[in-house]
Amino acid sequence: MAAAYDVLIIGGGPGGYVTAIRSAQLGFKTAVVEREHLGGICLNWGCIPTKALLRSAEIYHYLQHPKDYGLIVEGKIGVDPAAVVKRSRGVSAQLNGGVGFLLKKNKVDVIWGEATITKVGEVSVTATKKSIMQPQNPVPKGILGEGTYQAKHIVVATGARPRILPGIEPDGKNIWTYFEAMVPESFPKSLIVMGSGAIGIEFASFYHTMGAEVTVVEVLPQIMPVEDPEIAGLARKQFEKQGIKIRTGTKVTKVEKTASGLTATLEDSKGATSTLSAEKLISAVGVTGNIENIGLEKLGVKTERGIVVVDGFGRTNVAGIYAIGDVAGPPMLAHKAEHEGVICVEAIKGLHPHPMDKSMIPGCTYCQPQVASVGLTEEKAKAAGYEIKVGRFPFVGNGKAIALGEPDGLIKTIFDAKTGKLIGAHMIGAEVTELIQGFVIAMNLETTEEELIHTVFPHPTLSEMMHESVLDAYGRVIHM
Amino acid sequence: MSINVLMPALSPTMEQGKLAKWLKKEGDKIKSGDVIAEIETDKATMEVEAVDEGVLAKIIIPDGTEQVAVNTPIAIIAEDGEDVSAIASAGTAAPAAAPTPAAATAPASAPAAIPVASAPAPAPVVATGGARVFSSPLARRLAKEGGLDLTAIKGTGPHGRIIERDVKAAIAAGPQAKAAPAPAAAPAAAPAPVSAAAAGLAVGMSDETIKKFFPAGSYEEVPHDSMRKTIARRLVEAKQTIPHFYLTVDCELDALLALREQVNATAPKDKDGKPAFKVSVNDFIIKGLALALIQVPDANVTWTEGAMLRHKHADVGVAVSIPGGLITPIIRSADTKSLSAISNEMKDYAARAKGRKLKPEEYQGGTSAVSNLGMFGIKNFQAVINPPHATILAIGAGEQRVIVKNGAPAVATLMTVTLSTDHRAVDGVLGAQLIGAFKSLIENPMAMLV
Numbered sequence: 001m002a003a004a005y006d007v008l009i010i011g012g013g014p015g016g017y018v019t020a021i022r023s024a025q026l027g028f029k030t031a032v033v034e035r036e037h038l039g040g041i042c043l044n045w046g047c048i049p050t051k052a053l054l055r056s057a058e059i060y061h062y063l064q065h066p067k068d069y070g071l072i073v074e075g076k077i078g079v080d081p082a083a084v085v086k087r088s089r090g091v092s093a094q095l096n097g098g099v100g101f102l103l104k105k106n107k108v109d110v111i112w113g114e115a116t117i118t119k120v121g122e123v124s125v126t127a128t129k130k131s132i133m134q135p136q137n138p139v140p141k142g143i144l145g146e147g148t149y150q151a152k153h154i155v156v157a158t159g160a161r162p163r164i165l166p167g168i169e170p171d172g173k174n175i176w177t178y179f180e181a182m183v184p185e186s187f188p189k190s191l192i193v194m195g196s197g198a199i200g201i202e203f204a205s206f207y208h209t210m211g212a213e214v215t216v217v218e219v220l221p222q223i224m225p226v227e228d229p230e231i232a233g234l235a236r237k238q239f240e241k242q243g244i245k246i247r248t249g250t251k252v253t254k255v256e257k258t259a260s261g262l263t264a265t266l267e268d269s270k271g272a273t274s275t276l277s278a279e280k281l282i283s284a285v286g287v288t289g290n291i292e293n294i295g296l297e298k299l300g301v302k303t304e305r306g307i308v309v310v311d312g313f314g315r316t317n318v319a320g321i322y323a324i325g326d327v328a329g330p331p332m333l334a335h336k337a338e339h340e341g342v343i344c345v346e347a348i349k350g351l352h353p354h355p356m357d358k359s360m361i362p363g364c365t366y367c368q369p370q371v372a373s374v375g376l377t378e379e380k381a382k383a384a385g386y387e388i389k390v391g392r393f394p395f396v397g398n399g400k401a402i403a404l405g406e407p408d409g410l411i412k413t414i415f416d417a418k419t420g421k422l423i424g425a426h427m428i429g430a431e432v433t434e435l436i437q438g439f440v441i442a443m444n445l446e447t448t449e450e451e452l453i454h455t456v457f458p459h460p461t462l463s464e465m466m467h468e469s470v471l472d473a474y475g476r477v478i479h480m
Numbered sequence: 481m482s483i484n485v486l487m488p489a490l491s492p493t494m495e496q497g498k499l500a501k502w503l504k505k506e507g508d509k510i511k512s513g514d515v516i517a518e519i520e521t522d523k524a525t526m527e528v529e530a531v532d533e534g535v536l537a538k539i540i541i542p543d544g545t546e547q548v549a550v551n552t553p554i555a556i557i558a559e560d561g562e563d564v565s566a567i568a569s570a571g572t573a574a575p576a577a578a579p580t581p582a583a584a585t586a587p588a589s590a591p592a593a594i595p596v597a598s599a600p601a602p603a604p605v606v607a608t609g610g611a612r613v614f615s616s617p618l619a620r621r622l623a624k625e626g627g628l629d630l631t632a633i634k635g636t637g638p639h640g641r642i643i644e645r646d647v648k649a650a651i652a653a654g655p656q657a658k659a660a661p662a663p664a665a666a667p668a669a670a671p672a673p674v675s676a677a678a679a680g681l682a683v684g685m686s687d688e689t690i691k692k693f694f695p696a697g698s699y700e701e702v703p704h705d706s707m708r709k710t711i712a713r714r715l716v717e718a719k720q721t722i723p724h725f726y727l728t729v730d731c732e733l734d735a736l737l738a739l740r741e742q743v744n745a746t747a748p749k750d751k752d753g754k755p756a757f758k759v760s761v762n763d764f765i766i767k768g769l770a771l772a773l774i775q776v777p778d779a780n781v782t783w784t785e786g787a788m789l790r791h792k793h794a795d796v797g798v799a800v801s802i803p804g805g806l807i808t809p810i811i812r813s814a815d816t817k818s819l820s821a822i823s824n825e826m827k828d829y830a831a832r833a834k835g836r837k838l839k840p841e842e843y844q845g846g847t848s849a850v851s852n853l854g855m856f857g858i859k860n861f862q863a864v865i866n867p868p869h870a871t872i873l874a875i876g877a878g879e880q881r882v883i884v885k886n887g888a889p890a891v892a893t894l895m896t897v898t899l900s901t902d903h904r905a906v907d908g909v910l911g912a913q914l915i916g917a918f919k920s921l922i923e924n925p926m927a928m929l930v
Contacts, residue, residue: 027559350531419618419622420618420621421644445616446616446617446619446643446644447616447617448617448618450617450621451617
């Protein structure tokens, strides 16, 4: 019988390890069980390595347009796919090691293997059976291994995995998930991206910049379906201008392998079929929670459509068992998982945190141009019965944007006309993923248009457009 | 890590209370769930339970301190293994902002500054004692639009900050949380002429002026407890904001008295011969008023500036005299309850009211009320409406009187009742219909049993 913990977390992804550190800060004896890699998908196969890839693409893009900035680049400009991937893996490796360091520093025990909750208060850890995605970082030192562990509170933070469409199962060769798309041996000349959420669009943007002919196939009538339709429309226009082909209202019904790659059969909303050939296909049709094989069924933990049912503090229907992050439901975002984990252990501690407010979770997509948003879209605000005031400000009216050579973009704000409450903000254009947080703070502090209007924004910055957008909502825009 | 124990809010509208008594001493071990102190709120004494475990390292606010603001640190609990004495000595210096007993006689509060509509930015909101009330911009705007006084709202945001949800809850809670007239913001012990004048209300004499009428030493000063202050504040508020008018009728009681005897005779008895219930005349009156309110639904209302709240059930408050004051527990949905149920609920309320053990939710709210002074031989009186009620029924003594029946003198048992009515909500004819329905039920009491 091994050590007894106050809090044991199953899964060392961004939700799990942040939960563990917060738990340790609160004085709990804490452990994390991880089967494959500290930092989870986010750090090893998701958010972080894709940002590294996209940075290479961004610089490559600039190098191809030196004259726009009055520069001369002579000689051959090219891409070394192996080096681009190596850089991306290096970034992940560095941060992976950082997570191990942080856990150690906070005296969190790391238990290596696959966990099953055998009963409330007890977890059995066995050696990892899952086939490990390669390349991997070395297993950290000083870890605990197989055995039975006692814990007063067990937090399930097992994350999610790519959703698989029957008949279009990824084979790792021609049909990829984000795993294979992250570490290609060479960059394909042609590519079909199935699904236009953040993952699909980011890979479409990356491979297009790297020279591939890319077609995005989306079953819904709008790309980036969770985003404001106006913003998604502008994004589509930009992508198409760059040369990315987009087929909305269309589904992939069949994929056949050919000598040079594959041929996909597409069916549009009217039922008309066509075929499309490409070297590779990325399946990015969403993710599904990892709820299996951790003992939830046996304990009667309530799950629904692939996720664990929890309250605003991560509590399941079984006392002593909690769930946070992707496995506890959408939006499946690292920052949401981290925050849920913190709330969960603070509630265990009796600190009375406020339950998760999902209406203020920002979302960012790092395609070119970037898209970022928080709160309600214009459509959803109207559907929710709000009488709204909408402000818009285009990048072309902003000095800094022009100086950067980034005149395409829009910042849109949505206010409740009755109270002046900021209920949504939607952005497209350069660096908007860094701008959105200003509005997230504003929403959390319950600012109204009045305080935003009275706030001084530094000049010259892109952030001035946030100000102008608010001014526009109240008929006071200056630079338009 | 030491834990600050904060002054709890025992009801949604509580802003301050009296720390009546510590039940634990410094150095005592504390388990989660232990009752560590008693707090006297508006009308009740409540127990404070510990949430955390450890040792009571330091009492910051001593016994008997009045006007302790919600969320003020009142004590420090040291967790296991912590140096209790270090915390205790550090603790003495830290909470400089916490009220001390001397602060109980603090100067009158400034009136809450409600920003005017044309102001470019919300004026800072001034609270009791002049401290800033922390609130979000959206909360300030909603409070302004809803006509609420932020100082009367308890914040649940970080560090007790008032946020949107608190203001919405206060609006939903109804008019009792509405902007109290200015005197309510001031401690009753120290009238605030400035704030009263600002609200355009008549100003009472100052304490000093009043005391000059009496030779020094010819009286003793008995400090107000929080119940006395609440009674003073609420009744001044009621009389200054509610346009009262009064309707009086006589009800014949003979049929009711006869029915009461029959009903009580049928009560099942337990093995000691104690009946399961003993219905009083007052229980009939509660039930009668509740049914009358349902029969005349336009009178079962509450006035708010925005709308008339028309209630679906009749929640009847019953004034209960207790040492040092009175309290009005509410019989919820009295229209749907049997006489025996009402009777037993009243007995429970009365017993707990005397110990000041009623919970705020048991005496807040209601749609009308009964005040009965019949047992003291009072023939007739007019009661003050207790907001958010629109009416209150004052009950006089049941007594035999000679009346004229069919042109001849006859003896009957009569009870005079007077309905006080909020004219904003219930007009004269409507009030007459309500009291008429009540009279009819009292005089034909079988209707209350079916």
